[in-house]
Amino acid sequence: MPKIVDVAERKKAIAEATWRVILEKGMEGATVRNIAKEAGLSLGALRHYFSNQDELLVYAMDLVTENVNKRIEEVLKKSMPLQEQVLHVLLQALPVDQQSMLEMEVWFAYIAAVKHKKEQANVPFNALFSGMEKTIYGLSEYGFLKEGLNLDLEVERLYAAVDGLAIHALFERERLDRDRVIRTLVYHLNSILKDEAVLKLPISDM
Amino acid sequence: MPKIVDVAERKKAIAEATWRVILEKGMEGATVRNIAKEAGLSLGALRHYFSNQDELLVYAMDLVTENVNKRIEEVLKKSMPLQEQVLHVLLQALPVDQQSMLEMEVWFAYIAAVKHKKEQANVPFNALFSGMEKTIYGLSEYGFLKEGLNLDLEVERLYAAVDGLAIHALFERERLDRDRVIRTLVYHLNSILKDEAVLKLPISDM
Numbered sequence: 322m323p324k325i326v327d328v329a330e331r332k333k334a335i336a337e338a339t340w341r342v343i344l345e346k347g348m349e350g351a352t353v354r355n356i357a358k359e360a361g362l363s364l365g366a367l368r369h370y371f372s373n374q375d376e377l378l379v380y381a382m383d384l385v386t387e388n389v390n391k392r393i394e395e396v397l398k399k400s401m402p403l404q405e406q407v408l409h410v411l412l413q414a415l416p417v418d419q420q421s422m423l424e425m426e427v428w429f430a431y432i433a434a435v436k437h438k439k440e441q442a443n444v445p446f447n448a449l450f451s452g453m454e455k456t457i458y459g460l461s462e463y464g465f466l467k468e469g470l471n472l473d474l475e476v477e478r479l480y481a482a483v484d485g486l487a488i489h490a491l492f493e494r495e496r497l498d499r500d501r502v503i504r505t506l507v508y509h510l511n512s513i514l515k516d517e518a519v520l521k522l523p524i525s526d527m
Numbered sequence: 528m529p530k531i532v533d534v535a536e537r538k539k540a541i542a543e544a545t546w547r548v549i550l551e552k553g554m555e556g557a558t559v560r561n562i563a564k565e566a567g568l569s570l571g572a573l574r575h576y577f578s579n580q581d582e583l584l585v586y587a588m589d590l591v592t593e594n595v596n597k598r599i600e601e602v603l604k605k606s607m608p609l610q611e612q613v614l615h616v617l618l619q620a621l622p623v624d625q626q627s628m629l630e631m632e633v634w635f636a637y638i639a640a641v642k643h644k645k646e647q648a649n650v651p652f653n654a655l656f657s658g659m660e661k662t663i664y665g666l667s668e669y670g671f672l673k674e675g676l677n678l679d680l681e682v683e684r685l686y687a688a689v690d691g692l693a694i695h696a697l698f699e700r701e702r703l704d705r706d707r708v709i710r711t712l713v714y715h716l717n718s719i720l721k722d723e724a725v726l727k728l729p730i731s732d733m
Contacts, residue, residue: 347640348555348639349554349555349640429639430639432698433554433635433636433638433639433640434553434555434639446695446698446699450699450702471714474710474711474714477692477703477707477711478688478711478714478715480691480695481687481688481689481690481691481692481695481711482684482687482688482691483687483691484687484690484691484694484695485686485687485688485689485690485691485692485694486683486687486691488690488691488694489652489686489687489690492638492652493652493656496656497683501683504680505680505683505684505687508677508680508684509684512718
């Protein structure tokens with residue numbers, strides 16, 4: 322009787338093996354051969370799930386996005402003041418713990434590697450930008466923001482600040498630890514929030 | 528009689544050939560063989576200037592840093608109000624024209640590729656951070672900043688905003704063009720500058 326394998330589980334395990342290979346060897350080491358070895362599969366068995374390297378890498382990246390989205394959904398389910406929810410949603414996209422650091426490493430290696438392959442760069446930048454739009458316009462709509470802000474440029478600025486912090490936390494983790502990332506982000510949010518809506522440190526747990 | 532070759536010129540030409548190869552083929556295509564071909568040299572001739580790939584890549588990256596520094600020095604020589612000088616200095620680190628876009632592409636490919644090679648990652652992040660410190664503390668010392676700012680976190684925020692804009696300008700150049708990069712940066716600086724020191728758009732030419 323053939324062994325019953327949960328296809329979704331197996332694909333996930335292969336994607337996670339892909340992450341580990343990228344972390345260890347960089348994108349140029351993320352060959353189908355290395356990934357099969359890391360996943361403990363034969364090349365043939367791996368090809369049963371992914372017919373080529375591109376398909377596998379895209380899947381591995383989609384899993385990163387999916388993980389982040391799941392964590393954001395969890396935040397949105399919780400009952401808390403809007404500005405705290407915003408902070409916790411943004412923190413899901415920042416490398417502030419081991420899991421998100423790993424995701425960010427993989428993500429960064431990937432976007433850098435596909436940069437010069439125009440046809441493959443299905444990187445969901447649009448989703449991130451539109452998340453920032455929802456954040457700023459949502460805070461504004463509910464009356465949480467100071468008067469006189471240029472909301473269009475606040476979106477651009479928040480987006481830049483979050484991704485800048487993410488890159489720096491990734492490359493300069495000695496200097497920019499979790500605590501400093503959070504303090505900078507809270508500082509930025511407080512600079513645009515009305516006085517009565519400012520966030521207090523330490524931030525609430527999730 | 529042997530041909531006289533200016534070593535510095537030749538090394539620079541090889542570094543620029545390296546950039547072109549990185550742009551076209553990505554870091555994994557930046558082999559000594561490909562670079563020699565692009566530079567119109569034999570492998571042996573190239574090895575006369577650089578004994579291995581790492582040495583060549585480090586040199587090519589140092590040339591990027593050197594170019595940026597030269598442009599910054601040019602800005603600092605000009606006589607203009609401090610806040611305008613700050614803006615123009617920061618713009619030298621942003622991909623807002625063809626040359627700086629090319630440098631940013633190369634720089635990005637490089638830092639991504641050396642990410643997992645700890646021993647090689649001599650990326651001058653410290654220089655960038657310390658430039659941001661000089662900017663914020665300089666503006667403060669000369670009385671250009673609003674009262675009540677947390678200068679330490681303003682440094683972190685400016686650094687994040689600038690690098691975030693740089694990454695987004697690189698990957699989303701349709702949406703985030705030169706004009707929008709400048710508007711966002713001016714908007715950010717104006718949010719921390721005293722009313723009498725705010726920058727006006729359009730910005731002055733250099």
